[in-house]
Amino acid sequence: MFKVKPLAPERLPELLRRMPKAELHIHIEGSLEPEMIFALAQRNGIAIPYSSVEELRRAYAFTNLQSFLDIYYAGASVLLKEQDFYDMARAYLLKAAADNVAHTELFFDPQTHTARGISMETVIHGLHRACVDAQADLGISASLIMCFLRHLSEEEAFETLEQALPFRDKIIGIGLDSGEVGNPPEKFARVFARCRELGFHLVAHAGEEGPPAYVWTALDVLKVERIDHGVQASKDAALMRRLAQDRIALTVCPLSNLKLCVFPDLASHNLRQLLDAGLAVTVNSDDPTYFGGYMNDNFTQTFAALDLNAQHAYQLARNSFEASFIDTSAKRRHIEQLDGFFESFQ
Numbered sequence: 001m002f003k004v005k006p007l008a009p010e011r012l013p014e015l016l017r018r019m020p021k022a023e024l025h026i027h028i029e030g031s032l033e034p035e036m037i038f039a040l041a042q043r044n045g046i047a048i049p050y051s052s053v054e055e056l057r058r059a060y061a062f063t064n065l066q067s068f069l070d071i072y073y074a075g076a077s078v079l080l081k082e083q084d085f086y087d088m089a090r091a092y093l094l095k096a097a098a099d100n101v102a103h104t105e106l107f108f109d110p111q112t113h114t115a116r117g118i119s120m121e122t123v124i125h126g127l128h129r130a131c132v133d134a135q136a137d138l139g140i141s142a143s144l145i146m147c148f149l150r151h152l153s154e155e156e157a158f159e160t161l162e163q164a165l166p167f168r169d170k171i172i173g174i175g176l177d178s179g180e181v182g183n184p185p186e187k188f189a190r191v192f193a194r195c196r197e198l199g200f201h202l203v204a205h206a207g208e209e210g211p212p213a214y215v216w217t218a219l220d221v222l223k224v225e226r227i228d229h230g231v232q233a234s235k236d237a238a239l240m241r242r243l244a245q246d247r248i249a250l251t252v253c254p255l256s257n258l259k260l261c262v263f264p265d266l267a268s269h270n271l272r273q274l275l276d277a278g279l280a281v282t283v284n285s286d287d288p289t290y291f292g293g294y295m296n297d298n299f300t301q302t303f304a305a306l307d308l309n310a311q312h313a314y315q316l317a318r319n320s321f322e323a324s325f326i327d328t329s330a331k332r333r334h335i336e337q338l339d340g341f342f343e344s345f346q
């Protein structure tokens with residue numbers, strides 16, 4: 001592993017902001033800024049139950065995952081047209097580029113939209129066009145991961161998969177999100193097996209609020225390649241060994257965990273414990289506008305709270321490229337650029 005030069009602690013925030021990194025856990029609907037929610041509501045003639053941007057922002061006081069999801073799904077109701085999906089993704093990709101995110105894998109929740117009569121084509125074409133443009137004019141690669149809503153049935157997930165198949169060349173992987181407790185991974189065993197046959201990469205949210213048992217079944221029943229969140233794994237020593245041995249990446253989202261009260265404060269977050277145990281931890285923003293920060297906010301605040309250093313920064317950035325679904329040569333190129341950045345950073 002690349003040995004990072006010692007760095008004065010006051011230089012660390014700049015290093016974190018400027019280092020190249022990949023984001024692997026971002027729900028694109030969770031990047032809708034309150035201002036854009038209002039602008040789209042007006043553009044589309046949709047009523048929302050908030051009178052101002054400030055009132056909407058004040059509602060972002062969450063106590064757990066479900067209290068967030070209620071507002072998150074309400075916010076997404078302003079998205080109607082292909083251009084709306086494009087504008088939302090474009091705004092996120094501009095922020096990501098400013099944070100020196102070189103590659104990103106975007107989750108989207110089609111069922112939130114198809115349930116309102118919006119076609120799969122509208123959703124995917126808008127998001128995909130934003131990804132293509134970002135490569136062309138921002139130099140950032142972006143791909144799409146389609147998530148099934150786990151509070152809905154497996155049958156509905158199968159219908160969603162069917163609707164998405166005409167656009168399969170625009171989707172790199174399949175994920176599982178929404179309310180975790182009571183909706184274990186194994187509820188989706190058959191549809192994930194089908195997605196696997198179809199050649200999609202597989203990920204699932206597990207161990208955010210739910211127990212370590214859900215991480216085990218995400219791995220052993222769904223056969224996912226990464227675990228989204230996974231922070232509850234530290235309660236199960238055998239699971240920690242499994243994750244370390246198999247280099248299963250965890251896409252950890254510190255500010256999300258803070259806002260959803262998974263940990264009482266950032267200083268109590270177990271990211272450092274997971275890293276020290278040899279797990280392939282990555283840092284991500286989850287739903288940046290709702291949780292108060294994009295990638296660099298997550299990095300700088302977490303490093304300050306947990307007293308992490310430049311070697312940790314290198315490890316986290318490297319893990320993010322290694323755990324991504326880009327091809328081997330692109331991975332090698334990103335890691336060379338990362339090494340070059342750390343060598344030249346003064």
Ligand code: HPA
Nearest residue numbers: 027177178179205286287
């Ligand atoms: N967990 C589960 N579902 C989600 C999340 C999350 O953090 N964000 C958006 N959908």
Ligand code: ZN
Nearest residue numbers: 027177228286
């Ligand atoms: Zn998430």
